[in-house]
Amino acid sequence: MPITLQDVATRAGVSKSAVSRTFTPGASVSAKTRAKVEAAAKELGYMPNVLASSLTTGRTALVGLISNNFTNPYFLEIFDLFTRALQEADLRPLLINLSAEEDASRSLSMLQQYNVDGVIVASSTLPPDFAKVFHDAGIPVVHAFGWSSDTPQTGRVSIDNTEAGQMAAVTLIERGYRSVGFLGGPQNAATTSDRLHGFRAELSVHGLSPEIQFATAYSYDAGRVAMARALDSAPSVEAWFCGDDVIAIGAMDAAAAMGRRIPDDLGLIGLNDMQMTGWDRIGLTTIRQPAQHIVSASVDLIRKGIADPATPPQNVILPCTLVERSTLRTKP
Amino acid sequence: MPITLQDVATRAGVSKSAVSRTFTPGASVSAKTRAKVEAAAKELGYMPNVLASSLTTGRTALVGLISNNFTNPYFLEIFDLFTRALQEADLRPLLINLSAEEDASRSLSMLQQYNVDGVIVASSTLPPDFAKVFHDAGIPVVHAFGWSSDTPQTGRVSIDNTEAGQMAAVTLIERGYRSVGFLGGPQNAATTSDRLHGFRAELSVHGLSPEIQFATAYSYDAGRVAMARALDSAPSVEAWFCGDDVIAIGAMDAAAAMGRRIPDDLGLIGLNDMQMTGWDRIGLTTIRQPAQHIVSASVDLIRKGIADPATPPQNVILPCTLVERSTLRTKP
DNA sequence: CAAGATTTTGCAACAGGTTGCAAAAATCAC
DNA sequence: GTGATTTTTGCAACCTGTTGCAAAATCTTG
Numbered sequence: 001m002p003i004t005l006q007d008v009a010t011r012a013g014v015s016k017s018a019v020s021r022t023f024t025p026g027a028s029v030s031a032k033t034r035a036k037v038e039a040a041a042k043e044l045g046y047m048p049n050v051l052a053s054s055l056t057t058g059r060t061a062l063v064g065l066i067s068n069n070f071t072n073p074y075f076l077e078i079f080d081l082f083t084r085a086l087q088e089a090d091l092r093p094l095l096i097n098l099s100a101e102e103d104a105s106r107s108l109s110m111l112q113q114y115n116v117d118g119v120i121v122a123s124s125t126l127p128p129d130f131a132k133v134f135h136d137a138g139i140p141v142v143h144a145f146g147w148s149s150d151t152p153q154t155g156r157v158s159i160d161n162t163e164a165g166q167m168a169a170v171t172l173i174e175r176g177y178r179s180v181g182f183l184g185g186p187q188n189a190a191t192t193s194d195r196l197h198g199f200r201a202e203l204s205v206h207g208l209s210p211e212i213q214f215a216t217a218y219s220y221d222a223g224r225v226a227m228a229r230a231l232d233s234a235p236s237v238e239a240w241f242c243g244d245d246v247i248a249i250g251a252m253d254a255a256a257a258m259g260r261r262i263p264d265d266l267g268l269i270g271l272n273d274m275q276m277t278g279w280d281r282i283g284l285t286t287i288r289q290p291a292q293h294i295v296s297a298s299v300d301l302i303r304k305g306i307a308d309p310a311t312p313p314q315n316v317i318l319p320c321t322l323v324e325r326s327t328l329r330t331k332p
Numbered sequence: 333m334p335i336t337l338q339d340v341a342t343r344a345g346v347s348k349s350a351v352s353r354t355f356t357p358g359a360s361v362s363a364k365t366r367a368k369v370e371a372a373a374k375e376l377g378y379m380p381n382v383l384a385s386s387l388t389t390g391r392t393a394l395v396g397l398i399s400n401n402f403t404n405p406y407f408l409e410i411f412d413l414f415t416r417a418l419q420e421a422d423l424r425p426l427l428i429n430l431s432a433e434e435d436a437s438r439s440l441s442m443l444q445q446y447n448v449d450g451v452i453v454a455s456s457t458l459p460p461d462f463a464k465v466f467h468d469a470g471i472p473v474v475h476a477f478g479w480s481s482d483t484p485q486t487g488r489v490s491i492d493n494t495e496a497g498q499m500a501a502v503t504l505i506e507r508g509y510r511s512v513g514f515l516g517g518p519q520n521a522a523t524t525s526d527r528l529h530g531f532r533a534e535l536s537v538h539g540l541s542p543e544i545q546f547a548t549a550y551s552y553d554a555g556r557v558a559m560a561r562a563l564d565s566a567p568s569v570e571a572w573f574c575g576d577d578v579i580a581i582g583a584m585d586a587a588a589a590m591g592r593r594i595p596d597d598l599g600l601i602g603l604n605d606m607q608m609t610g611w612d613r614i615g616l617t618t619i620r621q622p623a624q625h626i627v628s629a630s631v632d633l634i635r636k637g638i639a640d641p642a643t644p645p646q647n648v649i650l651p652c653t654l655v656e657r658s659t660l661r662t663k664p
Numbered sequence: 665c666a667a668g669a670t671t672t673t674g675c676a677a678c679a680g681g682t683t684g685c686a687a688a689a690a691t692c693a694c
Numbered sequence: 695g696t697g698a699t700t701t702t703t704g705c706a707a708c709c710t711g712t713t714g715c716a717a718a719a720t721c722t723t724g
Binding site: 001002047048049050051052054055060062065070071072073075076077079080083084087092093094095096097099109110112113114115138220249250252253256257275276279280281282 | 333334379380381382383384386387392394397402403405407408409411412415416419424425426427428429431441442444445446447470552581582584585588589607608611612613614
Binding site for chain 4: 021028029053054055056
């Protein structure tokens with residue numbers, strides 16, 4: 001049913017090769033034959049079959065986009081950015097939702113069957129060696145939003161989470177908070193421990209040390225229960241640095257439910273700066289990840305990796321910035 | 333580099349055909365050869381190349397997942413459900429973000445190049461004939477979340493938006509609201525007009541007719557500006573039926589900003605029941621779309637369409653339900 | 665155990681392209 | 695215009711699997 005190379009060749013009165021070359025950038029075809037072929041192709045409505053050509057070229061333009069953060073609204077923004085950036089680069093995202101099983105090797109074999117050109121791991125909770133599996137299999141890979149301070153074996157694009165933690169500490173201290181807490185995301189996530197590390201280090205410079213709590217997930221509910229627990233066990237803490245905006249929102253609601261007013265009775269600072277933190281009824285002060293840049297840098301890295309598989313893995317670390325809203329008291 | 337059929341065949345001392353048949357369900361292979369082949373395949377770590385086999389079988393297990401709602405948090409829930417359901421069915425979502433250009437034929441040719449087995453259009457704003465393009469090209473397609481009352485040419489799974497509008501009207505009337513408004517999504521969306529139609533019809537039974545406003549998008553900002561305008565032009569309206577939860581949240585904030593307390597001074601009812609409507613600081617009363625069912629029915633339809641391309645397009649219409657929270661006054 | 669029926673197997677063609685190579689055509693230099 | 699270059703072209707092999715077909719092997723049955 002669909003039009004093939006051969007059909008076009010016959011129609012244009014040339015060989016298959018000529019047609020193939022017409023559609024291969026940089027191949028040798030004379031202007032005349034190219035014209036004939038293009039005319040025939042247009043008449044017939046021909047579209048080369050990417051899959052067939054991938055057999056010989058080894059290229060599919062398919063990129064695995066793996067994430068396990070399908071419940072954090074921030075990631076819708078991330079997916080929006082990624083799909084657009086990939087489309088722009090003429091790459092097609094093959095989406096994998098890892099919420100269920102987090103087995104890298106299963107994803108790997110699936111993506112290998114489809115001959116993906118590269119893989120983007122968009123997750124703050126997947127372990128750093130998750131991406132390594134792809135790298136070891138010879139597939140260009142970049143882990144976005146998940147940089148941590150341990151050995152960099154694969155491409156990474158992220159903020160420096162240690163620095164983010166430090167920025168949170170600096171901010172809280174500036175505002176005169178002395179008794180502060182860290183309400184992190186899942187305890188085993190590499191990003192969480194980096195953030196905690198930076199937060200702690202900066203505090204200790206000022207002779208302070210934080211109360212510590214972990215939410216079990218990057219979600220409203222997890223943030224809410226963690227904060228309820230925290231308010232109970234450490235009621236005197238004046239301000240909390242939350243591991244993520246959505247956790248912070250859960251925390252806000254937990255605090256409100258216990259009659260604490262924000263920011264008068266309790267300060268909160270989040271991380272990410274997802275859109276809805278700017279909504280009136282949220283107004284969360286937060287540390288902004290440069291999502292747009294992280295995404296475009298990731299796609300750039302993948303493109304380079306695809307263009308030249310010998311490219312060594314690269315790390316890109318981008319700066320984050322404070323976004324002031326209304327969950328911290330102003331300078332004392 | 334990767335292991336091929338031939339490698340396994342040589343290793344196992346059989347022909348390529350034998351290996352191929354071992355991996356083809358229902359093919360004729362003796363237990364002995366199957367065992368030999370499986371052993372060899374395991375040793376070598378062989379994985380059949382889906383793309384190569386798609387050449388002859390015509391099947392890729394790829395499903396185009398098209399949406400243009402990458403800014404509405406509700407759709408993250410939808411993507412989560414779809415990716416899981418597809419994975420469960422051994423289908424792979426090839427994601428297309430149509431936020432930029434909404435040209436069906438471009439998506440079509442892209443997806444044709446990849447030989448997708450089917451297409452799911454997950455959108456409430458794309459026109460009903462968007463999906464038709466795929467259907468006409470002989471690709472099984474289902475339009476989820478976008479059913480409207482016009483002629484059904486393709487598979488559709490959705491709530492009955494007319495009924496949803498009616499349910500909103502019934503609810504508002506029950507609560508004693510007499511002066512009500514419709515704050516719809518984009519005016520040209522088929523779902524919007526159905527909702528308006530049902531809303532209006534039910535009101536007219538009671539001798540009422542609604543104030544009408546449209547937001548320019550399904551987004552917080554659009555809802556906020558539309559409501560600001562609405563409060564200005566129709567300050568006496570007591571309750572609004574919003575086209576969507578995120579619009580409703582924007583509307584809540586606009587009302588709050590103008591000093592209207594909810595639900596005392598103004599009632600609001602949304603549609604979708606996305607997770608965050610249940611957050612304390614939102615607490616939106618809304619009409620729930622059975623997202624889980626819509627998704628699983630969509631995937632079922634696609635599977636049927638793939639299994640037997642002669643299957644006629646089917647429509648599935650699922651019921652919605654009211655979820656009471658705190659943006660409507662209680663019965664008078 | 666032979667004849668017939670059934671199952672298993674390998675060959676070779678095929679799916680829709682790409683590409684190295686040598687022949688053919690066009691271009692250039694003189 | 696001729697020979698040397700350069701460019702364009704088609705042939706045929708190849709990419710990785712699948713499948714119709716006929717031959718080979720195995721199983722039935724009397």
